[in-house]
Amino acid sequence: MNRSVSNKRSETKKAAILIGAQKVFSEKGFLNVTMQDIIDACGISRGGIYLYFHTTDDIFFETITQRSVRQFDDIRKAVINEPLFDDLLSAYLSEHKTRLINHIQGAPSLLRAMYEYSFTHHDARDNHLKQKQMNATKATVRSILDLGVKQHKITNHSTKKLADSFMLLIEGMSIMALTGTLKEQQIDDQFQMFIHQLT
Template identity: 55%
Template sequence: MEEQLSKTRKAKEEIILAKASEVFAEEGFLQVTMQRIIDACQISRGGLYLYFHSVDELFVEVIRSRSVHQFDLVREQLRSNPDFHFVFAEYLAEHKQRLLVLAAGGPSLIRAMYEYSFTHQSEEDRHLKQKQVNATRGTVQSLLDLGADQGVLPKEKVRLLAEELMLIIEGLNVLALTGELQERQIDRQFAQFQKQVH
């Protein structure tokens, strides 16, 4: 009985997080209220407060949940030792698509993450942000390590290249958020970077 209750609770929590993620992606962080989440989840106020007590708490859990699964597909692909150039081109194509959606004002948790970052400065908040950066860095590093293992990249350059790619993507995120990003800029930045990995 206890195990069934635990599974039911976990399933309900996952539904709330999925709906909340959609709301944050659509509206950012600053505009979201608990009432907005209640409406999206079609749950009572008391029902939501059984799981989460504030927008902040809910957002942090959405981000934690996202970071656990965000790069699962890339990591899964890397286990089978695929062709580096193919996987790397796919990775950049996915980023390009995400950036274009963000630039067009489409749904993205990036906007919400920036809003949260600028308004929350506690030690715990900084730790959350650092975990996000580390998760991204780890995935980029793993991808470039594949290139080094296949003899495409010199091992000693992987760390520097990973840092450079992260900075490129972060810069493109900012341009997309300000509405200044165009597709040709993404193509130019990624093409310039790809010259270093061929």
């Protein structure tokens, strides 16, 4: 078997592990997941999984890293094509609302696992990943807002501060959604208040 075929098989197995792991983390959080849970979900042998990952920490880190790379691809592509700002902002807020409601209803999600991991892991690698995720999210929000400025839909040109404000808003509502204390009307109200900040 040549090296190219071997590498492709290796990447395919690794991807299958991460897909199975994401499902487990979404259902159980981070702290309650064992290597055996992931082995069972992937249908791979213990020896097979240890060829790629040594701990649940390593698997979760890779899962989140890959998710972060793809998370806002659609929005970034949309911004490049310069759609109508109002439509893009509405779609973006609607996506967040759907996600928050899913959390309220207890649908499987990586959010709980991400907070558990974040609260318990503080080395340089983890802090770098957290910062990278935060920066990517803020950059995405800011690119949407900059489009609004360009189309003369936003009169408040402090898009960096507005993006920071939105991040704090979403993080707060995400935690409330996980605890079951967030209501749908609160989501709508908070988004309306954010929209009012734009002018």
